[in-house]
Amino acid sequence: MPDFAVRAHLRDLEPVVHGGARQLIAKGLDPDRLDDFSASLLPLPPPEAVRDAIAAADPRAYPDPACTALCAAIAAIDGLSPEHVLCANGSVALIYAVAQACMPIGDRALIVGPTFGEYAAAVRAAGGQVEEIRTDRPEDVIDAIDSFSPTLVFLCNPNNPTGRLWSVEDIDRIASDAPLVLDEAYMGFLRPHRPPAVGPGRLVLRSLTKTHALAGVRIGYALGEPALLAAISRVMAPWGVSAPAQAAALAALQTPAPYQTALDALWQERERMTAAIAALGFTVAPGSAPFFLIDVGD
Numbered sequence: 001m002p003d004f005a006v007r008a009h010l011r012d013l014e015p016v017v018h019g020g021a022r023q024l025i026a027k028g029l030d031p032d033r034l035d036d037f038s039a040s041l042l043p044l045p046p047p048e049a050v051r052d053a054i055a056a057a058d059p060r061a062y063p064d065p066a067c068t069a070l071c072a073a074i075a076a077i078d079g080l081s082p083e084h085v086l087c088a089n090g091s092v093a094l095i096y097a098v099a100q101a102c103m104p105i106g107d108r109a110l111i112v113g114p115t116f117g118e119y120a121a122a123v124r125a126a127g128g129q130v131e132e133i134r135t136d137r138p139e140d141v142i143d144a145i146d147s148f149s150p151t152l153v154f155l156c157n158p159n160n161p162t163g164r165l166w167s168v169e170d171i172d173r174i175a176s177d178a179p180l181v182l183d184e185a186y187m188g189f190l191r192p193h194r195p196p197a198v199g200p201g202r203l204v205l206r207s208l209t210k211t212h213a214l215a216g217v218r219i220g221y222a223l224g225e226p227a228l229l230a231a232i233s234r235v236m237a238p239w240g241v242s243a244p245a246q247a248a249a250l251a252a253l254q255t256p257a258p259y260q261t262a263l264d265a266l267w268q269e270r271e272r273m274t275a276a277i278a279a280l281g282f283t284v285a286p287g288s289a290p291f292f293l294i295d296v297g298d
Contacts, residue, residue, distance in 0.1 A: 009127045016117035040291040042213045044262040053251035054244045063243040086229040089240045091207040091220030099126040100235045110150035119154040138170040145177045156183040163287020175201035198223050212252040217245040266290045
C-alpha cells in the first residue's frame with residue numbers, strides 16, 4: 001500500500017506545550033478541584049444573554065461563512081468598515097493562516113519573545129524558519145530586522161506572558177521596517193481602553209476568548225487591509241466559525257456591562273495578589289496587563 005507523502009518539514013515538529021486540563025489529568029489531578037492560573041481569561045461566567053444566544057443557535061444550518069453580522073458589529077466598535085474585519089475560530093487560526101498565506105517555504109520570521117509559542121509553531125508548520133529575540137527595546141527589533149530580513153514579524157502587545165506594553169510609536173517604527181503581525185489578544189484588558197493599532201504594514205489580531213470568557217466556543221478576528229484579509233481567508237477552512245460561536249460573540253458585544261464590572265474587579269484583584277505574592281518573597285515581573293509573571297525559581 002502506498003504511504004501518504006508527508007512534507008519533510010512537518011515530520012519532526014513538536015506540538016506547543018500549554019497549561020490546562022491535559023497536564024493536570026496527566027499528573028492524576030482533577031481539573032475541577034483546582035484553580036488554573038495558566039490561562040489568562042476573564043474570571044466571569046458567561047452572562048445570561050450569551051448563554052441564551054448559544055442555546056438559541058440553530059445546529060442544523062451551516063453558519064454564515066463570512067460572519068457578516070459579527071464583522072459589522074466589530075467594525076462599528078473599532079470605527080472601521082466590515083471589509084477590514086476577518087473572523088476566525090480563535091486568533092490562533094489566524095496566526096496559522098497568515099503564516100501559510102504569507103510565508104514562502106524557507107523564509108524567515110522574527111518573533112519578539114518570550115511569548116506565545118504558537119507563533120513559532122505556525123511559522124515552522126508553513127515551512128519557514130524562526131528567529132527569536134528576547135527584548136523590550138524597539139531598537140533591538142529594528143536591528144534584528146536589518147540582520148534577518150524577515151518575511152513576517154510577530155509581536156504580542158501587551159505581551160503574553162510578561163505583560164510588556166509597546167507604545168504606538170514603537171509599533172509604527174517596527175511596522176515601517178517589516179510586515180508586522182500584531183497580536184492584541186489581551187488589549188481589551190487594559191485601562192484606559194486603547195483602540196487597535198491598525199495601519200499600514202500590519203495585521204492586527206484580537207480575541208474575544210480572553211476578555212469575554214469565550215475560550216470554549218473560540219472566537220477571534222483580524223483587522224487589516226481587505227486584499228490581505230481576502231488572501232488569508234483563502235487558506236482557512238470554510239464555515240470555520242460555528243453558529244453558536246457567532247451568536248455568543250454578538251451577544252457578548254451587545255452586553256458590555258457585566259464585562260466592564262468584571263474587568264474593574266480583576267484590576268483590583270491584581271493589585272491585591274501581586275502585593276501578597278511579593279510579601280511571600282517572590283519576584284513579580286512589572287507589566288501593564290492584569291495577568292503577571294512570577295519568578296518561582298525551579
